[in-house]
Amino acid sequence: MxxxxxxxxxxxxxxxxxxxxxxxxxxxxxxxxxxxxxxxxxxxxxxxxxxxxxxxxxxxxxxAAGICYDAFADGLDAEIANGALERFRAFSGDDTFPFVECPYVWLAREDDADRADAIREQVRHMQDNDVVAFEMDGDALGERFAALRTDDIAVAGVAGGAGYTDxxxxxxxxxxxxxxxxxxxxxxxxxxxxxxxxxxxxxxxxxxxxxxxxxxxxxxxxxxxxxxxxxxxxKPYRVQALVADGDLAEPMCYDATGDFYLRPHPDGFLAGDGTEEREADPDAYDRGADPNFAADLSERLTHRVPTVADSDLERAWAGLCTATxxxxxxxxxxxxxxxxxxxxxxxxxxxxxxxxxxxxxxxxxxxxxxxxxxxxxxxxxxxxxxxxxxxxxx
Ligand SMILES: Cc1cc2nc3c(=O)[nH]c(=O)nc-3n(C[C@H](O)[C@H](O)[C@H](O)COP(=O)(O)OP(=O)(O)OC[C@H]3O[C@@H](n4cnc5c(N)ncnc54)[C@H](O)[C@@H]3O)c2cc1C
The missing domain is CATH 3.50.50.60 (FAD/NAD(P)-binding domain)
Structure with a gap:
């Protein structure tokens, strides 16, 4: 510097x-x-x-959670996200900011055929667009990512072009x-x-x-x-996230059936969901998480990643995203x-x-x-x- x-x-x-x-x-x-x-x-x-x-x-x-990937099914989205990843990698370093390479997994459960089909189709589109993404069944996923419970998973997409930063x-x-x-x-x-x-x-x-x-x-x-x-x-809309201690080295994961995501974090792991599908007022929205947010998320998190059971909540918050x-x-x-x-x-x-x-x-x-x-x-x-x-x- x-x-x-x-x-x-x-x-x-x-x-x-x-x-x-x-x-x-x-x-x-x-x-x-x-x-x-x-x-x-x-x-x-x-x-x-x-x-x-x-x-x-x-x-x-x-x-923001700082999850980054190029796993987009649409060609333009994938191109833009890939360009962004290249810049994250080029700009990151000891004197600037960290960028930690980490695979991104998104998955659907066996009782969720529609989302499972959607994942299979997305992976096909991604491969057509030269995105490094492939399909895995529960068994293969479990072998690759020991942290995940996989016995109820129908299919997962796994993207290699992914990582997280601050x-x-x-x-x-x-x-x-x-x-x-x-x-x-x-x-x-x-x-x-x-x-x-x-x-x-x-x-x-x-x-x-x-x-x-x-x-x-x-x-x-x-x-x-x-x-x-x-x-x-x-329209702005409100979403929530939390950081808790607990053991997670990889992957970053979006459980589409459970409707939450998580990623490793220096303090343990970071997880989010809790989207409110209505317009929020940037001057009046509640910047704190809902009182029951962490407790609601906890059962789904523990189901998917048993090693994070009994984690202590470090902090939880809300912020606004923007919809079109x-x-x-x-x-x-x-x-x-x-x-x-x-x-x-x-x-x-x-x-x-x-x-x-x-x-x-x-x-x-x-x-x-x-x-x-x-x-x-x-x-x-x-x-x-x-x-x-x-x-x-x-
Ligand atoms: C909980 C949460 C988790 C998220 N996780 C992810 C994630 O993992 N990956 C991802 O890609 N995205 C994520 N997002 C979305 C991401 O945060 C936003 O898409 C992104 O940060 C938008 O950046 P921005 O620069 O457009 O807006 P902002 O970061 O909102 O910046 C806008 C800036 O404008 C300033 N401003 C506003 N009005 C004025 C004014 N009148 N004069 C001067 N300045 C003004 C504000 O102070 C602000 O600093 C998440 C969002 C939230 C809330």
């Missing part, structure tokens, strides 16, 4: 260009997505200010690298967004007029844009000079290194991601919040 606040990421000097020279950009939100975009924009010579209403990674990113540390690293590349970081600065011309208004009323504004404000993105007269089809009508994110230009990145359905952290890079590329004049074009919706659509971790994606 060259200085306490300026990590050198594993990119060569050749990666830095002046493509963004003369371009002034305000990035609203120093979560994983905004910090990555700020880094990529600043690395290309853009004059970047990264604003956060609180501190770096103070919202969803700081509450989301807050990744994001702090990218924000620091952005400032190292010339960006200005303004924390404790809740801004408002205005359009035509694109600008942000600081709390003291000062107006910062720029060439482009990127709104990567997580669950607050919709309200922020609504104040600027722009509607997006996104088609469960694909909204990433791209809403209008001239006004860009958005939100709606990641609980998979925003693992994709942030690639999404930040791609939205930076679009702001610099490159092409966007057509499938994620935020204007594919009018913004006034009626839709239900559907949990991110489900199996019925194509």
């Amino acid at each position: 060259s200085g306490a606040d300026e990590p050198e990421l594993a990119v060569g000097a050749d990666a830095f260009t002046e493509r963004g020279a003369g371009l002034e950009v305000a990035v609203v939100g120093a979560g994983a997505v905004g910090a990555t975009a700020a880094y990529d924009l600043a690395s290309e010579g853009a004059d970047v200010t990264l604003y956060d209403r609180e501190s770096v990674a103070s919202d969803a990113t700081g509450r 989301p807050a540390r990744y994001t702090a690293c990218l924000a620091a690298a952005a400032t190292g590349a010339g960006a200005t970081l303004e924390t404790d600065t809740p801004v408002e967004v205005r359009t035509d011309p694109p600008r942000v208004v600081r709390p003291d009323g000062a107006v910062h007029e720029v060439d482009a504004v990127l709104v990567a404000a997580g669950s607050r993105t919709k309200a922020l844009l609504a104040d600027a007269g722009l509607s997006i089809a996104m 009508p088609d469960r694909d994110p909204l990433v791209g230009a809403l209008e001239d000079g006004l860009y958005v990145a939100t709606g990641f359905q609980g998979h925003g952290f693992m994709r942030a290194p690639a999404i930040g890079e791609r939205i930076a590329e679009e702001i610099l004049g490159g092409s966007g991601i057509d499938a994620f074009d935020p204007t594919r919706f009018d913004g006034d659509e009626t839709f239900d919040v559907v949990e991110g971790m489900t199996l019925d994606r194509d």
Whole structure:
């Protein structure tokens, strides 16, 4: 590391260009997505200010489980997730943040034929898209992963391109690298967004007029844009997670029938579920876990991973994810000079290194991601919040 606040990421000097020279950009939100975009924009010579209403990674990113994989059945999703994994691996290290390689297993029980079929189909699609994923029955899974109880498993998918990290540390690293590349970081600065011309208004009323504004404000993105007269089809929803002591070295696992996930954690293991399939208010939601959350999860966890029986709960919490009508994110230009990145359905952290890079590329004049074009919706659509971790994606 060259200085306490300026990590050198594993990119060569050749990666830095002046493509963004003369371009002034305000990035609203120093979560994983905004910090990555700020880094990529600043690395290309853009004059970047990264604003956060609180501190770096103070919202969803700081509450995320840090599970990362490229096990997506859809080709574009897999490509983006794979690009993100490559960057996690390249940027991680002793002086930046840890990235721990760990296989990802998702499974369905014998009495759950629909989900078992969905897993088999997903694995086929993944293999078609060159994702390292394969199918295992319960016996084979038990031989490979001694920690898992497997006698009731119909089928599992196993993905090799996977691992976990500390989301807050990744994001702090990218924000620091952005400032190292010339960006200005303004924390404790809740801004408002205005359009035509694109600008942000600081709390003291000062107006910062720029060439482009990127709104990567997580669950607050919709309200922020609504104040600027722009509607997006996104709804925040609440999810919960916990850390407990207990013995788990591998794998990361999503029990689709039991509706929970878990991964190894330096303090034991991290597990989550408890999605509320209704719109939450970012200003009013309960940031603590429900009183019965840990107890409800405990029986299902212990069933699947007997070694975590009698674990002591270290902490539990809630945070907000963001849903869209088609469960694909909204990433791209809403209008001239006004860009958005939100709606990641609980998979925003693992994709942030690639999404930040791609939205930076679009702001610099490159092409966007057509499938994620935020204007594919009018913004006034009626839709239900559907949990991110489900199996019925194509
Ligand atoms: C419990 C839980 C577990 C999760 N687990 C995973 C996981 O394992 N893997 C995964 O991929 N995803 C996971 N997610 C989802 C993931 O957290 C999000 O998709 C991702 O962090 C979104 O990043 P972001 O940068 O878009 O938003 P955020 O991290 O929410 O960042 C937005 C930032 O904008 C700032 N902001 C808001 N309004 C303003 C304003 N007016 N002015 C200035 N700044 C503003 C906020 O303070 C915040 O720091 C999980 C989420 C939760 C809650």
